[in-house]
Amino acid sequence: MSALPLRIAFVSLITLSFALTQTRPSLDGVTGKWYKGNLHTHTLNSDGDSSPLEVATWYREHGYQFLALTDHNVFTDPTGLNGILAAREKFVLIPAEELTDSYAKRPIHINGLNLTKEVQPQHGNSVSETIQRDIDLIRAAGGLPSLNHPNFHWAISAADMAKVRNLRVFEVFNGHPTVNNVGGGGSPSLEEMWDVLLTGGQQVYGIAVDDAHVFKQTGQEFSNPGRGWVVVRAESLTPGNIVKAIEDGRFYASSGVQLIEVVTSANEYRIEIKERPQEKFTTYFIGAGGKVLDKTYETIATYKYKGGEKYVRARVESSFGVTAWTQPVFR
Ligand SMILES: [Zn+2]
Ligand SMILES: [Zn+2]
Known part of the structure; x- marks a missing residue:
């Protein structure tokens, strides 16, 4: 069996749980x-x-x-x-x-x-x-x-x-x-x-x-x-x-950025950002020593663990001059 149907099933499950209720298990249980x-x-x-x-x-x-x-x-x-x-x-x-x-x-x-x-x-x-x-x-x-x-x-x-x-x-x-x-x-x-x-x-x-x-x-x-x-x-x-x-x-x-979801699993750290008209974002994933591990402009910001990270946290900067900080996950 290829990985593709599995991934589709996975995405559908998440979408469904969003639609049904606010109280839902995230990927980290x-x-x-x-x-x-x-x-x-x-x-x-x-x-x-x-x-x-x-x-x-x-x-x-x-x-x-x-x-x-x-x-x-x-x-x-x-x-x-x-x-x-x-x-x-x-x-x-x-x-x-x-x-x-x-x-x-x-x-x-x-x-x-x-x-x-x-x-x-x-x-x-x-x-x-x-x-x-x-x-x-x-x-x-x-x-x-x-x-x-x-x-x-x-x-x-x-x-x-x-x-x-x-x-x-x-x-x-x-x-x-x-x-x-x-x-x-x-x-x-x-x-x-x-x-x-x-x-x-x-x-x-x-x-x-x-x-x-x-x-x-x-x-x-x-x-x-x-x-x-x-x-x-x-x-x-x-x-x-x-x-x-x-x-x-x-x-x-937060000092003004709204997030829809923060999900951490064994493989990734994912943040879904709530966008307002004209607003743009830069999300920094940060690790040991304050080093920027990755940077993305997407409203679904995902960091795939590469292995060896001591911890990963994120800072979401908005073009409106406000920020959100998500919490460190220790690896
Ligand atoms: Zn005080
Ligand atoms: Zn004080």
Whole structure:
């Protein structure tokens, strides 16, 4: 039997599963639906300009399905708000906090996602020890730690992060205007730092967030909402399932590019991009050392593994000036 009928059968199966339902097994056996959310936002409980209800309502009305209110060293219990705003499979608030610590005037901010209780800074004798102690506390409180904006005040280097255990998530994009996402002046970008960690064997995933503080004025100089988010493939819309999917790397991060599907199999890494009128794309598949393994302009971007890749991840750049980052697959 030739390979051709097999391939046709394979393609038809995928097309059919697209048509029938949104909940479908992908080629890697992962099931679930896609949910959009923001994991970093402030309210009047710290230095935001709007109440928790106003902030959550903004996200609910702008097409998001989940949100974490992450005030500085304040745990905003979302139970009451969920009683007002949550709706099955439509919207939910994740209990969270931005653990706000420092070492030698360097800000060390770590979000605790799906926390069971408030946590307070643990401090330490170095940047990495401070991060470690805060991460350990967040884990002990049932939360998923996410290291925020490493280049804010140029506080945290890849070498600092490389010393930390149990760090699974960090911000590769933060929408605040002064967090230095792209590096500069000889300091690496967050994406370059990510590749240093991945090349060193640290299995870290990259999220995009708003870090929104300002909802009542709009402008480039303000930390407004709607600039960075994640789209997560989870079994259902509960805080536990969303956070579990993030810890497992079943999501992509975006500053504006929408993806239809991300599929990884034994042979390939495939990304299907949702195109808008006039929009063009360049997708880079990236491996160890930040090396570009391949580049494509197609809206179905496929990388066939050649063998020997330590990991493969992708960056999808849009002609509109926005980006999506998909998560590393370790080979
Ligand atoms: Zn912060
Ligand atoms: Zn923040």
